[in-house]
Amino acid sequence: MTKPFAKILLLAFASLWGAGPGRAALSPGADFDLRRWKLTLPVDVSGGLAGSPAEIKYPQLQTYTSQFFYTGADGAMVFWCPVIGVTTSGATAPRTELRELISGTDSSVNWTADGTHILRGQCRVTQQPDTGDVIIGQVHGYPVQRLVKVQYGNGRVLVYIRKSLTVSGDAKFTHNVGANALIDYEIKVVDGVATVTVNGVANSHDFVASDPRWGTDSTFYFKAGAYLQDNAGSITEGGRVSFYQLSVTHGTVEPPVRPAITTQPISQTVAAGASVTLNVAATGTAPMTFQWRTNGVNWSGRTNASITLTNFRTADQRGYDVRVSNAAGSVTSAVASLYLNAPTRFLQSQRTGGVFTTTFLGVAGSNYVFETSTNLQTWAPVTTGSSARGILQFNHTNTTSPRRFYRVR
Numbered sequence: 001m002t003k004p005f006a007k008i009l010l011l012a013f014a015s016l017w018g019a020g021p022g023r024a025a026l027s028p029g030a031d032f033d034l035r036r037w038k039l040t041l042p043v044d045v046s047g048g049l050a051g052s053p054a055e056i057k058y059p060q061l062q063t064y065t066s067q068f069f070y071t072g073a074d075g076a077m078v079f080w081c082p083v084i085g086v087t088t089s090g091a092t093a094p095r096t097e098l099r100e101l102i103s104g105t106d107s108s109v110n111w112t113a114d115g116t117h118i119l120r121g122q123c124r125v126t127q128q129p130d131t132g133d134v135i136i137g138q139v140h141g142y143p144v145q146r147l148v149k150v151q152y153g154n155g156r157v158l159v160y161i162r163k164s165l166t167v168s169g170d171a172k173f174t175h176n177v178g179a180n181a182l183i184d185y186e187i188k189v190v191d192g193v194a195t196v197t198v199n200g201v202a203n204s205h206d207f208v209a210s211d212p213r214w215g216t217d218s219t220f221y222f223k224a225g226a227y228l229q230d231n232a233g234s235i236t237e238g239g240r241v242s243f244y245q246l247s248v249t250h251g252t253v254e255p256p257v258r259p260a261i262t263t264q265p266i267s268q269t270v271a272a273g274a275s276v277t278l279n280v281a282a283t284g285t286a287p288m289t290f291q292w293r294t295n296g297v298n299w300s301g302r303t304n305a306s307i308t309l310t311n312f313r314t315a316d317q318r319g320y321d322v323r324v325s326n327a328a329g330s331v332t333s334a335v336a337s338l339y340l341n342a343p344t345r346f347l348q349s350q351r352t353g354g355v356f357t358t359t360f361l362g363v364a365g366s367n368y369v370f371e372t373s374t375n376l377q378t379w380a381p382v383t384t385g386s387s388a389r390g391i392l393q394f395n396h397t398n399t400t401s402p403r404r405f406y407r408v409r
Helices: none
Strands: 008-011 037-040 055-057 069-071 077-082 095-100 116-127 134-142 146-153 156-162 170-176 182-190 193-198 201-206 219-228 238-250 260-263 268-270 276-279 281-283 289-294 306-309 319-326 329-332 336-340 345-352 355-361 368-373 380-385 391-397 405-408
Touching: 077 095, 077 219, 116 134, 116 219, 134 182, 134 238, 146 182, 146 193, 156 193, 170 201, 219 238, 238 260, 355 405, 368 391, 380 391, 391 405
Parallel strands: 268 336
Antiparallel strands: 008 405, 037 055, 037 095, 069 077, 077 238, 095 219, 116 182, 116 238, 134 146, 134 219, 146 156, 156 170, 182 193, 193 201, 260 281, 276 306, 289 319, 319 329, 319 336, 345 355, 355 391, 368 380, 368 405
């Protein structure tokens, strides 16, 4: 595709233009009902690594947020756990994990193998430790023994259902889901039979038939979050899991399922006078309603799953998101930022740890050359790039030169 010639200079003493306030400023409790959970953290009550893991219970949990438990830019409930975190009694690796409390306060009040008990989660593992998986869902026994665990590692979800209350050994099932993939899982226990469904594929095991003591000597509770299977590395190594849906049901009547966004609106550049359409797709119990917003303010009359802006102009350069709601709750999409594609320009830049990174706005589908210079006379190419959205990111590992310039053409 032919592009207009563009030459832009950027001096690499650049400051970072940070993102404005949005969903990330809210606690996960703004979108998720956390009244029947407690949160275990990978740090002690002082924020250090010397004591026992801190626990956050309702009502504090409903408004709690930290670096370990926060709302992502796409509205997800995010669990972050470094490998060097403190561990619970009997565990060798840390966790940032919710533990079900069906009474709201008492951890000794749990459910039995009889009846119907369901945990549903939709999540994405965006970071895992260098070695070791991340457990994203569990059924644990009280007072001892894990019954079910759903574990992600290197593009696979492994499901383990323990056979015996006292002897090691699991029924094991493997699901290939891909790296950074959206994972829909359901753990269902019905009258002593555990069924785990991952992205529509179900596997079952009659654990009470394997060992009747499960039905007489244990009660159970659900867990969900980021429970690492690794405990060595740097402070930046760990597991990060984004949950878009998390619900629990006890009994035969299943409540409506909260919306979960499966297709986010996309940031892009737009030609002056052109039209552009933003779309969102979501799963959940119908009916669902849609409310689009511009810069965080409801946009009157824009209540469909897609919106189209015609005759795009400077005033339309904004952030657009949509809130999807049903009887079970609401979720807000990621913000899609729209920009004019001319003049081509740098959006934001930073230099961290000797690496210079910049975001460039150009024409969708055009090829650009990223160049550098120390004297504004001699220019050397660093890399080339093209984007179907017109938004490109360039990176360059700096030399020892105190002054360095950049341009794109």
